[in-house]
Amino acid sequence: xxxxxxxxxxxxxxxxxxxxxxxxxxxxxxxxxxxxxxxxxxxxxxxxxxxxxxxxxxxxxxxxxxxxxxxxxxxxxxxxxxxxxxxxxxxxxxxxxxxxxxx
Numbered sequence: 001x002x003x004x005x006x007x008x009x010x011x012x013x014x015x016x017x018x019x020x021x022x023x024x025x026x027x028x029x030x031x032x033x034x035x036x037x038x039x040x041x042x043x044x045x046x047x048x049x050x051x052x053x054x055x056x057x058x059x060x061x062x063x064x065x066x067x068x069x070x071x072x073x074x075x076x077x078x079x080x081x082x083x084x085x086x087x088x089x090x091x092x093x094x095x096x097x098x099x100x101x102x103x
Contacts, residue, residue: 035062042055064090
């Protein structure tokens with residue numbers, strides 16, 4: 001994200017509409033990897049935190065999201081059925097942990 005500049009976005013004046021040539025998904029994946037790492041450290045540093053179940057659910061959701069992204073970004077255009085099923089299961093696990101985290 002450090003290289004996301006006004007020039008890259010073709011955003012020369014405040015009245016311009018930004019258009020870009022970067023891949024938003026790559027930024028999202030990088031942010032998710034960073035957050036997974038940070039939550040891992042928070043959990044490790046505060047194992048008796050009063051909301052540890054909440055922190056672990058967030059970490060699990062981020063971990064699953066990173067595995068889901070990994071599967072998608074490393075897949076061919078068409079996935080074979082077992083690979084697609086595995087990827088869908090990872091996506092479902094993300095949603096399950098997201099729901100656990102919001103409670």
